[in-house]
Amino acid sequence: MEDFVLNILESYLKWEKKKIEINYDSLSQDRKNELRLEYDDDAKYYHKIVGLEKEEALYADTIISFWTPYRSLARYG
Numbered sequence: 001m002e003d004f005v006l007n008i009l010e011s012y013l014k015w016e017k018k019k020i021e022i023n024y025d026s027l028s029q030d031r032k033n034e035l036r037l038e039y040d041d042d043a044k045y046y047h048k049i050v051g052l053e054k055e056e057a058l059y060a061d062t063i064i065s066f067w068t069p070y071r072s073l074a075r076y077g
Contacts, residue, residue: 008041015039033058 047057
């Protein structure tokens with residue numbers, strides 16, 4: 001379980017560092033969305049694991065708590 005949580009935190013930090021490297025705030029919304037689907041584990045989860053379309057995955061990432069899918073996976077996975 002510790003490795004599971006550590007992986008989540010390391011992935012989050014990697015994404016935050018990437019945002020700084022690419023000056024994320026200055027990018028167009030379309031480019032931000034592309035990058036979220038590539039680097040943001042929540043958006044990737046909804047798109048690649050759950051199977052939502054890109055727009056739906058981005059919306060779900062915005063609406064649903066960061067911990068929701070991980071809490072579910074930790075409980076059942």
